[in-house]
Amino acid sequence: MPDIVLDSISRTYGGSVKAVHDLTLTVPDGSFTTLLGPSGCGKTTTLRMIAGLDMPTSGTIYIGDQLAFSLERGRSLPPAKRNLGLVFQSYALWPHLTVAKNITFGLEVQRVDKIETARRLEEVATALQIDNLLSRYTSELSGGQQQRVAIARVLVMRPATLLLDEPLSNLDATLRMDMRVELKRLHKETGATIIYVTHDQLEALTMSTHIALMQSGELQQFAPPLEIYARPANKLAAEFLGNPRINLLDGVIASGCVVCEGLQLTLSPEIAVTEGEKITVGLRAEELRLHPTSSPSWAEAHVTTALPTGSDWYYHIKMNSKTLIVRQNDTPNLQPGDVVYVEAIPNTLKLFDSNGCALIVSSA
C-alpha cells in the first residue's frame, strides 16, 4: 500500500480567501497521521481534497502510484476510485435507512453480491460490536453507537486509507477516551493508513504516529508527536501542543547563557548564537522547579494560584511581571503569596529567534 503525497496544494475560495496554501506533505503508508490545528486552519479542507470532495486550486495529489488530482493534466479521480473511506464529523448517517442498510449501501452501489455483502456486514458489525443494532434506525442510537456505525459503514468497503474528520468532537469526555483506545486498536488491526483531523492536541498526541501541524492554511511542522512536543519547529508549534500551554520567556544571550527575567540557562557550545541576540525561550510546565531557597541561576517569584489535581500541583507564579505555569509533583503544598525560587531544567532546549523559528532543530 502506498504513501499519500500532497505536492504544493493550494485551495483558494472566491479568488482571495486562502484556505490552504502551498501544502506539501507525504503521509507515510500505514501511519496514523493527524492534521492538527485550530479551527479554520485548513485541515478539514485538506482532508476533503484528499477525499476528492473538494478540489485544489493548484497542486498535485498522488495516492500511491495513482495520480489523484492534477489540474495541469486534467485529472480528478472520483472519490470512490481513490480507495479511501471518510468518516464525517457529524457521522452523516442516513436517517431513512437502518443501521444494516447504512452499512451495506456502498456495497449495493458497487453491486457486490448478496452473500458477500452479508458476510462483510457481519464481519464489521462484530468487529465494532454493533451486531445487535443492525435493524435499528440511526435516530435510535446513542452518539457512541452512531460513531461505530459510521466507522463500520466505511470499513465495510475495505479502504486502504481511512479519513476521519474530528470524529470524537460530538462525544462526551468518557466516551472520547474509550474511542481513542478503540481507534488505535482499529489502526493496528486493519493496517490501514489513517488520516485524522482534530483541533484537540491531546487526541493528536495520544493516537498519532505523525502529526501535521497546520496554522492559517500552512503546514508548520510534520513529525511524530513527541518530536513536535520536544522540538517544536516554531513558536506556534510550541504553543499549540502541550497542556498547560508552554511558558514563553523573552531573553538575551550573555556569555554562553540565556538570561531571561533573572532566570539563567546554560547553552551547549554547539548552538550557534551571537552574543547579545534577543531570543525567546520555551519552557514547559514540567521543565520548571520551585525551590524555597535561592541560588544564583534561579529567579525569584511568588505564587498567585495553586491548582492541585490530586497527582500534581499546578502553580501560577508571577516572576517580575510575567505569569508562568509550573507543574510539580513533589513540592509541599504552596499557598498563594509564597515566595519561591524558579529553576529551569529543560528536557530539550527550545529557543526561538525573533521570527519565531526554532534555533535548535534537533539534538538527535
Add this chain to the structure above:
Amino acid sequence: MRTIYNRFRIGLTPQRVLSVVFLIALGYLVIFPLFLMAKETFIVHPLERFQIPGSTIGDLTLSHWIRSFVSENSFTFFYRPLLNTLQIAFGLSILALLIGGTLAWLVVRTDIPMKNVITNAAIIPYIMPSWTLALAWIALFKNERIGGDQGIFTALTGISTPDWFAYGLFPITITLALHYFPFGFMLIGGALRNIDAQLEESAELLGASRVATLRRIVIPLVLPAIFSTFLLTFSRGLGTFGTPAFLGGPVREFVLSTSLYANLIGGRPGIGYLAALAMIVLGVLVLYMDHKIIGTRRSYVTISGKGARAGLVALGRWRWPIASILMGSILAVIVVPLGALAIDTFMLRPGLYSWENFTWHYWVGEASLSVGLGTGEPGILRNPELMSALGNTMKLAVVVALITGILGVLVGYAIVRMRGSWVSQALDQLSFLPYLMPSIALGAIFLAMFAVPRWPFPSLHGTFTLLVIACVVSYLPYAVKAGVSAIRQIGPELEEAAIMTGASWWTRMYRVIIPIQKSTYFSGLLLPFISVTRELSLLILLVTPTAQLATTITLRYTDRGWYPYTNGMVLLLVVIVVTCTIMSRRLMGTNIAKGLGG
C-alpha cells in the same frame, strides 16, 4: 488555456449543470415575458387601430399610456379600478388580521377547549377556492334587480338586499377576508407559539398585569408576524380575480385584475397589459415594504427550547361560550356557504325555496329546453362538457404537481449546493419573481408570449402545454421555497457520504436526498395540486372554449346566469380538494399549513 479548460471539465458537477440549465430556462420563462409584456403596452393591436387614428397594426404608440393615465377616460380605465383594488386589499388585510390574530391568540394562549378541532377547521376556508364564498354570497344575498331571482336570504325574510350589500366592494372585501384569515391564524399563531415563556414571566415578575404583558411584550414580539400577514394578504388582494369577477361583474365595479381581463378580451390589450404592469409594480412595492419594515426584525421572535409554555390565560366561565361562538362562526363560514350552494343546485326554479321545487335535475337530469332554467344542458354528472372540464382539471393538476414538485427539488438542490455563488442568488431570485406577479398578469404574459410560435415552441395558443407552463411558473416560488428548505435540512455530508461510495448523482437523488424528506416533498406536491384544482385567475386568459377547465367553465356558466351548474361544480371541486388534503394528511402526514405562508 488548457488549465482553464481542465478546470471547467473537472468542475462540471451536477449542481453546476443544473444551475445553468435552470437559469436559462427561467430567464426565458420569467424575464423575457416581462419585457414582452412591457413592449405590448407600446404597440397597436388589431382592434386598437380604430381608436388610434392613422395607425396600423404593430405601430409603436404611446396612446395606451396616455389613455390609461392622463385622458378623460383614465378614471374608468385605470384610477377607479386601482382605487377599488387598494381599498379591497386594505380592507381585507385588516379584517383577516383581526379575525386570524384573535383566533390565534385564543387557541395558542388561552385555555379554550377543542383547540385541535378549531385549528383544523380554521384552515378549511383557505383550502376552498377563494370564490366559493363569492358564489355562496350570491346564492344567499342576490337581489332581483340583477339576475332576476332572489337569494335565499330574501326568500326567507322577505327583505330585499340593497345593491351595495349584494354586489361590489363590500361583499368582495368580506368574502376575501373570510378566505384569507387563515394566513393570519397560522403566521401569528406560529409567532405566538415561539415566544419564550420566560420573556413573559419576567414581565409578570416585575409586576406587569396580564393586559400590560400582552400589550407591551407579546404584541411587539409578534409584530413582525402581524406585518407579514398584512403584506401577504394585501398582495393576494391585489391579484385576486375570481371574487371580484363574480361579485363585481353584475354592478360593473372593476378592480385591476378584472379590468385587465375585460380589456384583454374586449380588444384593448394595450390598456390591459398596462393594468398587469401596474399590478406587478404594486406587488414589488409590497415586497419592498416587507423588506423595509420587517427585514431584520423578522428574526427577533426568539425560538428557544427552554422554558415551559407560559401559563395559559384562563377564560374561566367564558371558556365554553367563547369556544361555541368560535366553532359556530367557523362552521358558519364553511357550512352556510356550502349549504347555500348545495340548496341552489336542488331548486328547479331558482329563487323558489320549497320542497315542491326540489329536483335532481341539475345533477343527473337529461338535457331539456323546458325543465328548470331550460338551458338544454344535461345535469352536471352526465354533462360531457362539464365532466371533460373536470377531467382536464384533474389531468392538469396531476401533471403540474409532478413537474413542479420535481423542479422544486432540483432548483432547491442547485440553489443550496451552489450557495455563496452568484448563480445560486440569481436562481433564488428568478424563481421567486413569479410570486410578485399577480396570477392573472402572469396569464396575460404567457398569452402575449405564446400566441405566436416562439423558438423552440410552436404557437401554444389554447394548448394543454401552455396551461402546464403557466401553472408551473406560477407555483415555482412555493415549490422552490419548499425544495430549498428541505435540501438545506439535508447536510451536504449526507450526500457526500454517498459520493464516497461511488453512488452516481441519480442514485444519490433517489436513494438519499428524496427519501429522507419524503413527506416534505409530498406536501410540496399537494400544494400545486390543490392550487391547480381551484385556479381561475391564472388560466382564465389561457383556456380556449374547446378545452375548458372546471373553474373556467364555471365562470362561463355564471356569465350566462346558470348558477345551479356553477354551484354544483364548485361543490365538486371543494369535495375533491378537501378529500385530497385529508387523505394526504392521513397517508403521508403532510401538512398543508406548512406549504402556505409566504
